[in-house]
Amino acid sequence: xxxxxxxxxxxxxxxxxxxxxxxxxxxxxxxxxxxxxxxxxxxxxxxxxxxxxxxxxxxxxxxxxxxxxxxxxxxxxxxxxxxxxxxxxxxxxxxxxxxxxxxxxxxxxxxxxxxxxxxxxxxxxxxxxxxxxxxxxxxxxxxxxxxxxxxxxxxxxxxxxxxxxxxxxxxxxxxxxxxxxxxxxxxxxxxxxxxxxxxxxxxxxxxxxxxxxxxxxxxxxxxxxxxxxxxxxxxxxxxxxxxxxxxxxxxxxxxxxxxxxxxxxxxxxxxxxxxxxxxxxxxxxxxxxxxxxxxxxxxxxxxxxxxxxxxxxxxxxxxxxxxxxxxxxxxxxxxxxxxxxxxxxxxxxxxxxxxxxxxxxxxxxxxxxxxxxxxxxxxxxxxxxxxxxxxxxxxxxxxxxxxxxxxxxxxxxxxxxxxxxxxxxxxxxxxxxxxxxx
Numbered sequence: 001x002x003x004x005x006x007x008x009x010x011x012x013x014x015x016x017x018x019x020x021x022x023x024x025x026x027x028x029x030x031x032x033x034x035x036x037x038x039x040x041x042x043x044x045x046x047x048x049x050x051x052x053x054x055x056x057x058x059x060x061x062x063x064x065x066x067x068x069x070x071x072x073x074x075x076x077x078x079x080x081x082x083x084x085x086x087x088x089x090x091x092x093x094x095x096x097x098x099x100x101x102x103x104x105x106x107x108x109x110x111x112x113x114x115x116x117x118x119x120x121x122x123x124x125x126x127x128x129x130x131x132x133x134x135x136x137x138x139x140x141x142x143x144x145x146x147x148x149x150x151x152x153x154x155x156x157x158x159x160x161x162x163x164x165x166x167x168x169x170x171x172x173x174x175x176x177x178x179x180x181x182x183x184x185x186x187x188x189x190x191x192x193x194x195x196x197x198x199x200x201x202x203x204x205x206x207x208x209x210x211x212x213x214x215x216x217x218x219x220x221x222x223x224x225x226x227x228x229x230x231x232x233x234x235x236x237x238x239x240x241x242x243x244x245x246x247x248x249x250x251x252x253x254x255x256x257x258x259x260x261x262x263x264x265x266x267x268x269x270x271x272x273x274x275x276x277x278x279x280x281x282x283x284x285x286x287x288x289x290x291x292x293x294x295x296x297x298x299x300x301x302x303x304x305x306x307x308x309x310x311x312x313x314x315x316x317x318x319x320x321x322x323x324x325x326x327x328x329x330x331x332x333x334x335x336x337x338x339x340x341x342x343x344x345x346x347x348x349x350x351x352x353x354x355x356x357x358x359x360x361x362x363x364x365x366x367x368x369x370x371x372x373x374x375x376x377x378x379x380x381x382x383x384x385x386x387x388x389x390x391x392x393x394x395x396x397x398x399x400x401x402x403x404x405x406x407x408x409x410x411x412x413x414x415x416x417x418x419x420x421x422x423x424x425x426x427x428x429x430x431x432x433x434x435x436x437x438x
Contacts (some may be wrong), residue, residue, distance in 0.1 A: 050399070050435045050436050051401050051435060051436065052304065052401055052403075052419065052431040052432065052433050052435065052436060053431065053432040053435065054429060054430075054431055055418070055430040055431060055432050056091075056096075056097060056429070056430040057427055057428070057429055058077060058079075058089055058097045058427070058428035058429075058430070059426070059427050059428075060087070060099065061079065061081040061083055061085065061087070061426045061428075062081070062083040062085075062426070063081050063082035063083035063108075063426060064081065064082045064408065064423075064424050064426060065079050065080070065081050065082075065408070065409075065422035065423070065426060065427070065428055066080055066081060066082060066109060066110055066111060066408060066409065066422070067079070067080050067109075067110075067111050067112045067409045067422065068080070068409065068411065068420055068422045068428050069112070069114050069411045069420065070411055070413040070416075070418055070420050070430070071088075071114075071116070071139065072116045072413065072415065073116075073415075074090070074139065075090060075091035075097075076088060076089060076090045076091065076097075076100075076139055077089040077097060077420065077428060077430070078112070078114055078121065078135075079422065079428060080109035080110075080111070080112045080123055081108075081109055081426075082108045082109070082110075083108070084104050084105045084106070084107065084108050084109060085102060085103065085104055085105070085109070086101070086102075086103040086104075086105060086109060086112075086121075086123060086133075086142070087099045087101060087102055087103075088100050088101035088135065088139050088140075088142070089428075090139060100139055100140045101135075101139070101140065101141065101142055103142055105123065105125060105131065106125070106127070106129075107125040107126045107127040107129070108125065108126040109123055109124070109125060109126075110124045110125060110126055110154050110155050110156065111123075111124040111155055111156060111157055111158050112124065112158065113158040113159055113160045113167075115160050115162055117162060118134070118162065119134055119135040119136075119137070120132060120133075120134055120145070120160060120181075121133045121134070121135055121142065122158050122160050122167060123158075124150075124154075124155025124156070124157070124158045124169065125154075125155060126153075126154045126155075127153075127154075128149065128150060128151035128152050128153050128154065128155060128171060128173070129147055129148065129149055129150065129155070130147065130148040130150045130155060130158060130167060130169060130179075131144070131146075131147050132144075132145040132146050132147070132148075132167075132181070133145060146184050147184075148167065148169075148179050148184060148186075150167075150169045150171065150177050150179065150186075151169065151170075151171030151172070151173050151175055151177065152171070152173040152175075153171055153172040153173045154171060154172040155169055155170070155171050156170045156171055156172060156195065156196055156197055156199075157169065157170045157196065157197065157198065157199035158199075159199055159200075159201050160181065161201060161203065163203055164203075164206075165180060165181045165182050166178050166179070166180065166181065166187070166222075167179045167180075167181050168199060168201060168208060169199075170192070170195075170196035170197075170199050170210060171195075171196075172195050174191055174192050174193075174194065174195055174196070174212075175189050175190070175191055175192070176189060176190045176191075176192055176196060176199075176208070176210055176220070177189040177190075178222065187224060187225050188222075188225055188226055188227055190210075190218075190220055190227055190229075192210055192212050192218060193212055193214050193216055193218070194212040194213040194214035194216070194239070195212060195213045196210050196211065196212045196213075197211060197212065197213060197239065197240060197241055197242070198210065198211030198212075198217075198240050198241065198242050198243030198254065198255075199211075199243065200243045200244065200245035200252065201245070202245060202247055202250075203247070204247065205221070206221060206222045206223070207219055207220065207221055207222075207230065208220045208222055208227075209243055209245060209252055211240030211241075211242070211243045211254050212239065212240060213239035213240070214239065215234060215235070215236035215237065215238055215239055215240060215256065215258075216232050216233065216234050216240070217232065217233040217234075217235075217240060217243070217252070217254055217264070218232050219231050219232070219233075219266075233254075233264055233273070235254075235262045235264075235273050235275075236254065236256035236257075236258050236260065236262065237256075237258045238256045238257035238258030238259075238282070239256060239257045240254050240255070240256055241255050241256055241257055241282060241283055241284055241285075242254070242255040242283060242284060242285050242286045243255075243286065244286035244287060244288050244295070245288075246288050246290060248290055249267070249293075250265075250266050250267025251263055251264065251265055251266065251267070251309075252264040252266050253286050253288065253295060253297075254286075255283030255284070255285070255286050255297055256282070256283055257282035257283075258282075259277070259279045259280065259281060259282060259283065259299070260275055260276065260277055260279070260283070260374075261275075261276040261278075261279075261283055261286065261295070261297050261307075261374075262274065262275055262276070263275075263276065263295075263309070263313070272315060273315065274313045274314070274315055274316075274373075274374060275316050275373070275374040276295075276297070276307055276374040276376075276398075277374050277375050277376065277377065277379070278297070278305045278307070278374075278376040278377070278398050278400065279297065279299040279301075279303055279305060280299070280301060280303065281299040281300040281301035281303065282299060282300050283297055283298070283299050284298055284299055284300050284407050284408055284409070285297070285298045285407060285408070285409050285410040285421075286298075286410075287410050287411065287412035287419070288412075289412060289414055289437050290414070291414060292310075292437055292438060293308070293309045293310040294306055294307060294308060294309060294310075294437050295307040295309050296410065296412060296419065296433075296437070298403070298407040298410050298421060299407065300406050300407065300408075301406065302402055302403040302404055302405050302406060302407060302423075303400065303401070303402060303403070304400075304401040304402070304403050304407075304419075304421075305376075305398050305399070305400055305401075306398060306399045306401070306433075306436050306437060307397065307398045308397045308398065311372065311397055312372070313372055313373070313374065314372050314373050315373075316353065316356075316373050316374065317354070317355060317356030318356055319351045319356050319358070320351075320356050320357055320358050321358065322349075322357075322358040325347065325349075325358065325359050325360040325363055326357040326358050326359060327357070327359050327360070327363035327382060327383075327384070328360065328362070328363050330347050330360050330362075331347070332347055332348070332349045332358075332360075347360040347361065347362075348360070348361060350364050350380055351380070352364055352380065352381050352382035352385055353370060353373070353375060353379040353380060353381055354368075354370055354373065354381050354382075354385040354389070355381075355382060355385050357382060359382045363382055363383055364380050364381065364382045364383065365383065366380075366381055366382075366383055366386035367379060367380060367381065367386075368381050368385075368386050368389050368394065369394050369396070370389065370393070370394075371393070371394065371395060371396050371397040371398070372393060372397065376396055376397070376398045376400075399436055401436070403421050403423075403429060403431075405421070405423035405424075405425045405427055405429065406423045406424040406425060407421045407422070407423050408422055408423055408424055409421070409422045410422075412433070417432060417433050417434040417437055417438070418430055418431065418432060418433065419431040419433045419437075
């Protein structure tokens with residue numbers, strides 16, 4: 001089982017801007033009595049910035065929109081809300097999105113899964129039920145198909161696997177379950193260590209990835225009516241809030257309430273874990289753009305971070321244990337013997353984020369960003385590591401943007417480069433991400 005430490009220093013990050021140099025000019029003489037000529041130095045072009053473009057705000061839900069998706073090849077959005085409603089929003093001639101379907105469920109809608117090929121909509125409810133519908137071709141009607149009594153309490157995540165006709169789900173009852181979507185029969189289940197809030201599936205190997213509130217990621221091998229525990233990963237200091245799977249590179253991303261994202265290399269180096277530190281609040285949602293190898297992570301404070309994953313990243317080192325500073329040999333405050341022998345007051349222990357050595361404050365007075373290790377903001381490093389880090393190594397590998405609402409879920413449409421964000425403010429926002437995801 002992999003155990004990682006995450007940075008505990010307070011952090012701050014801001015969106016980088018590309019600035020344009022102001023051109024210089026020379027003062028010239030004009031005709032007598034003529035106004036002074038315009039100097040070239042007065043021309044100040046605006047800085048060139050690349051940021052997401054807000055396309056639309058979709059409003060109308062009475063409570064939090066827990067999940068929403070962009071309808072492929074349509075100007076439409078499907079949303080489920082805490083107000084018990086399922087809504088299909090279609091863009092009208094006026095340019096605004098209006099509900100073509102407004103359907104009230106018997107319980108608050110906690111999550112959903114939509115399959116565009118079959119137009120099958122699976123909705124998880126607060127009472128533990130999964131309800132399935134088929135949407136009409138014009139998205140103006142939804143027909144009930146069946147209900148699954150999948151869980152004893154709120155459904156937290158759903159996945160519909162068309163190739164296997166499986167419905168996978170997790171609930172607040174700490175159960176993972178999978179059902180046959182044709183018969184509605186329960187095929188099997190597995191009890192998780194805590195409430196699960198992340199669920200991904202690899203169709204090739206039939207591995208399911210489950211992230212839970214204890215910070216653990218569990219990998220199961222599913223058969224038709226049985227499952228086998230493969231392994232567990234433990235790297236977060238807070239609960240796992242979101243998972244994202246890249247089946248091409250065979251990499252799993254996990255977001256957490258500890259503000260970090262971890263990249264787990266499942267298919268390559270067998271257990272390599274890379275930390276990404278770029279949020280000031282808990283990571284709520286993840287999405288991956290395979291064609292550009294960019295990760296999109298969103299946090300509760302509205303932050304959207306675009307990570308370039310097409311670079312060779314480095315693992316953060318394990319923090320070393322020591323009774324004294326590994327640079328100047330000053331004792332730490334619990335090392336009573338050395339304090340007595342040297343007649344010196346013990347110092348507080350810190351750790352260099354680059355080499356992992358235990359150091360005192362005097363020997364780690366510098367800060368530096370280390371983007372290839374995932375630290376996009378400045379973190380504590382020892383003085384020798386600070387001198388060794390080059391300007392090229394400090395070049396950022398991520399961009400930062402503000403959605404101006406508290407995000408709870410995202411959906412990325414790679415064909416159009418659109419990102420949907422839904423928030424606790426009951427608002428859905430559609431973004432054109434092509435300026436930053438390209």
